[in-house]
Amino acid sequence: MRRPIDSLFGRLALLVVGVLLLSHFAGYALFRLERSQFQNRYAVEEATFLVDAVRQHVLHTPDQPLPSRVRLVDPSSKDVPALQEGSNTPLNHFLEDVRDRMPPGTQVRLGEPGKPPTLWVRQPSDADWIVVPVQPLRPPRSVDRMVLWLTIIFTFAVMAALFAAWQLQQPLRSLASAVARFGRGQPVPPVPERGPRELRQLTHGFNQMVQEVARTENDRAVMLAGVAHDLKTPLARLRLRAEMMDEVKVRDGVVRDVDSMTHIVEQFLVFAHDGADRSEAVEVDAQCERVVRSYRAVAAGAATVLTDLKAGPGFLLPAATLDRILSNLLDNAHAYGAPPVVLATARTSAGYTLSVQDNGGGIAAQDLINASRPFVRLDPARGGNGHSGLGLAIVERLVRRAGGEWELGNHGGRGLRVLMTFPFEAVPRVNSMSESAWS
Structure with missing residues (x-):
């Protein structure tokens, strides 16, 4: 029973599909990771910029109203959220990155869950908590549009790679078929020299070998057929003369020897015959x-x-x-x-x-x-x-x-x-x- 994996095309197909699958999976994982990190960095930059802008606004133009989603809250207010620590979530990573961008001793907290996300920041020198909106940090979705695009790209890449593998396998298949015919002693037409340089050189060498072997076989067949054919006439005359002998014992011995020689000549002719049986x-x-x-x-x-x-x-x-x-x-x-x-x-x-x-x-x-x-x-x-x-x-x-x-x-x-x-x-x-x- 033939197994597809045993053929060159099967192994090339398995290798190509495996490499493409691994590269697409690795690329997709790296893309998701990089997109998550980029989103986090962007949110941190935006939040720190807003906090600095509010602080500058309070310092230089305290009589001007603040934007609608930005406010100042007294530290003694009951609206101040409690400190949340200990969990390993993207939001806590976000808070740690914001603290790293702030002066030492800055308190950073998130607003209450269930409401529009806000960031609460208070430096030691601030009189009030500065509350600014932040970009929602959504966890990566399990399936998104990127998966669809990667599937389409992967499908076309596999089809193109399999076509290339098939193109590479065809000359080898033709050469293998010709080698099998040559091994069985059947006529072998010249194999087209296609494919990479090494494969063309191999096919060219095989064609030359077949031509040399065929020329040698033909020379040997011609020699054997010629010798056997030339011997048939004298053997026929020798048998005729033996039949005319008077002594029966000698005549029978000569006739047996002539028959043996005739059988050998016929074997030579059969062995030298190189044509197809029609x-x-x-x-x-x-x-x-x-x-x-x-x-x-x-x-x-x-x-x-x-x-x-x-x-x-x-x-x-x-x-x-x-x-x-x-x-x-x-x-x-x-x-x-x-x-x-x-x-x-x-x-x-x-x-x-x-x-x-x-x-x-x-x-x-x-x-x-x-x-x-x-x-x-x-x-x-x-x-x-x-x-x-x-x-x-x-x-x-x-x-x-x-x-x-x-x-x-x-x-x-x-x-x-x-x-x-x-x-x-x-x-x-x-x-x-x-x-x-x-x-």
């Missing part, structure tokens, strides 16, 4: 049954072949590819394994599987890596009998070319098993028009 897709289960019946009829001395076909009609492969895979694996099991040979198919959650297993001695663990390499024979004594060391190499190439993966190993200590897995997306689909025509 044969018709057939049901694997049905084709396996036909191949096994034909194998039993032709190879009378071959090992017993059992079938366990459970993939269903949805498992399709090109006919030529499937025939070559089965013929090579059955020949390999007949030559090196022991009966019975089990040919099985199945449908799993990841795709379809095709396996061939014998009950021989298997392959030593240290030789499993070399078993599928071209021209490698694990038993040096098997130099003849038409075996070129290409059987498993051909199977691996055909499986990868068909979009599948293969696994070679000893199954339960009872012989060699070749397990081939074909994802659902790699399996050919039946043409809907053909289906309707048959229905």
Whole structure:
């Protein structure tokens, strides 16, 4: 099961959203704190200015009336508010800031709650309390218009960041897809060189590597195909001359040797073939049954072949590819394994599987890596009998070319098993028009 967080885009998206969320939250908190402090400083400045203005007014123009919201109160009046201390509120912080701006010994109090907020100030030299209005100190609201704006900005920032992350991820995704195709042995078209400089350099290097590998493979395929093709004519003449020999024993030995050489040449041609299989897709289960019946009829001395076909009609492969895979694996099991040979198919959650297993001695663990390499024979004594060391190499190439993966190993200590897995997306689909025509 794929997890979105495992992809580059998922991690970039998570990083971008986390950073934007943290920055917006920190900015909003700092803004609220700064706004609260600014409001408090403004209220303190305004209050101290009014108190100084009233004091100057009383000192220089005592006969002039005071503004309506400013008054002088006798210290013995019952309207003087009581001293309130001990609580840690924004109003007490406000009072402390006002005291710091006043001369030492100044008394500062707030008016009674429930009425318009007022500030009571009396210096030691003042005869009366000076009462001035103050700006209401409202606590920060839990939700305000700033939250709406920050949400809008955050949404557009996330959308822009995700688009940028997607643009950065697309070249990497194309490159990863090309690497996967290259690993399966499938044709890889040049990958467009897009994105940052380092990514363009990586893509350019990959394209050059693919071109060099393709050129090398093509040269090797041309060489093998040429040699194999040139050998077919003399082998045909050699067989014809062998058939004309009088001595039966010598004739049969030469004919067997010519047949072995012909089989090796045919293996060379199959291995050198690098084109796509354009044969018709057939049901694997049905084709396996036909191949096994034909194998039993032709190879009378071959090992017993059992079938366990459970993939269903949805498992399709090109006919030529499937025939070559089965013929090579059955020949390999007949030559090196022991009966019975089990040919099985199945449908799993990841795709379809095709396996061939014998009950021989298997392959030593240290030789499993070399078993599928071209021209490698694990038993040096098997130099003849038409075996070129290409059987498993051909199977691996055909499986990868068909979009599948293969696994070679000893199954339960009872012989060699070749397990081939074909994802659902790699399996050919039946043409809907053909289906309707048959229905």
